[in-house]
Amino acid sequence: MTTEQCVAFLQKKSTTNGDSVFSHLSQLIQFLVATKPDSAVDLLELSLLLKQTRFIPEEGPKVPRSWKFHAKEKFVKHHPDRKPPPLESEEQNGDEEETKEENDPAYSAENYLYDSIFFEAVGMGLGRAENYQVVLAMRQLASTKMVLKMRFFGKFFGIKSNYYVFETTSKPVPPEEAAKLPSYGVEAIPKENGIGPNAHTYWVCSRPGAEFYRLPDVTPLQIKTARQIKKFLTGDLKAEVSAFPVFPGLEENYLRAQIARISATTELAIKGFYKGGAGGGNLEKSEEYAPLGFAELKTLENWVHKNQYLNLQGRTTLYVPEKKEEEGEEGGGEEKEEKPPSPEETEVIPERLTSVDTDAELMEGWKQWSFITSSTHKNLKHQVIGLRSILWPGAFTVVTPTGFSNVYIGWGRKLRHYVPPLPPPVMKEFEGLGPERRDLPPIPKPPEPVKVEGEGEEAPPAE
Known part of the structure; x- marks a missing residue:
């Protein structure tokens, strides 16, 4: 037998008091180390003393079966919409079903x-x-x-x-x-x-x-x-x-x-x-x-x-977006120069x-x-x-x-040094309609006389 098999054999519990040889010998050695008697070998009755003084809890009073059935009837009477507790056989079947569900989940x-x-x-x-x-x-x-x-x-x-x-x-x-999910415009x-x-x-x-x-x-x-x-x-x-x-x-x-x-x-x-x-x-x-x-x-x-x-x-x-046909292209006009392919293409x-x-x-x-x-x-x-x-x-x-x-x-960051993006290109200056002129602007014309409604004569100019 291997060491593990020997330890497992000594750990088998007794059917009478639930004790094992392994635990009993452990308590015996612990007691000898704590008391330190002069002649520990001569104390043969020590093993029997530990067995007699060991605390063994007794089983409590059992509930009569008639009380159990009375409690079930009372539960069903006050809670008719709920099912009564399952029997022992049903509990075993339920445990088997739960085990199957755990082994075969929906995900x-x-x-x-x-x-x-x-x-x-x-x-x-x-x-x-x-x-x-x-x-x-x-x-x-x-x-x-x-x-x-x-x-x-x-x-x-x-x-x-x-x-x-x-x-x-x-x-x-x-x-x-899907309609409730946030969106940020059309791209x-x-x-x-x-x-x-x-x-x-x-x-x-x-x-x-x-x-x-x-x-x-x-x-x-x-x-x-x-x-x-x-x-x-x-x-x-x-x-x-x-x-x-x-x-x-x-x-x-x-x-x-x-x-x-x-x-x-x-x-x-x-x-x-x-x-x-x-x-x-x-x-x-x-x-x-x-x-x-x-x-x-x-x-x-x-x-x-x-x-x-x-x-x-x-x-x-x-x-690749669809190309829209512009007006006038169908008439057989001059062909436009093709744009060079973009880096994305x-x-x-x-x-x-x-x-x-x-x-x-x-x-x-x-x-x-x-x-x-x-x-x-x-x-x-x-x-x-x-x-x-x-x-x-x-x-x-x-x-x-x-x-x-x-x-x-x-941190969700890439190992790249931060390079600030370049500002947008500078807008071109306004191109004039003609050459620059240095002469004075023309003299404006005098205002025309204002006619008064309902009269054929012209109104005198304001002073």
Whole structure:
């Protein structure tokens, strides 16, 4: 027998008094150490004395069954709209049904509490107590909102309060509720609905257990403007974003724009884990995927971007407005010169699931990603490995036994020095109609005499 088996055998409790050999010997040794007798070996009756003096609680008086039935009848009489307590057999069946419901919930969520162990191993995360609170908040969100899939996106630090962000795939929003969502005018470039930066719905709360708030969809103009400003979050979703250029929205829209940028840039996957996703389609787990070794995972070639890139327009697909035919063009007039293509039209966007090794360097020899491990010793057999984004401080990806996990914990700011935007171009001066004249203006003509109504004669001039 092994040591664990021996300890388990000694811990078996007696059917008479509920005691075990392990606990009895522990009390015996504790008593000898406390009293310190001269000849402890000769005190053979000490074991029997401990057994006789041990306190064993007695069972209280049992309630007669007739009293139980009387209480049930009284309950049904005073509360006819409620069902009576179930019988013992019904309770067992109910427990089985509850177990089935727990094993097969109406929503699916990542096991963040399990993944947090590996984040903690590489020195990242929120802490065990806060991780447990986040998991409870996920259950609260699933029970109160129409959520199909969910994962913890991350935590954004603010000046007055923080934001806990949860990424969900929600059920379709009814048209009545969609009309209540705030909007900020009509933009020249429309937003993408259900794909790209708006493929998921994001919920935020100031702390685990607080009320959840649904962030509105992000627009291309908000993403383009967020790229030009650097702001700290205040913690108030309805606060104004004081910046230049003027941001089209409140802090909730700015937070949503930063989430879209971070999600498109920092969410990674292991190469070969997914397949598909062309043209904005859904990703599917590859059946041919085989876990990679530690040496293979420590190369950037084996890591890919999970989400689509955002182009200069703030979209994943290029939007080309329809050309309006001007009047007079049908008459066969002269052809107008074609405008040169804009930078947005000539931009080359990398495809989905592109290796992170092809990302542009921040500086010469300075990659956007760095590896983090659970230990600096190279000869350890088991280690945890992950990646850290240098471009977006706070974005981490870690390898887990089931695949990988992404999280963001930071201030929502990009690692770029602030460059004030240039002022708008100076307006051109007014061009005169002719050459400059230096002679005096002409003398005005004398006023004409005023006629009096009803008389044929002219009125005399006023003195």
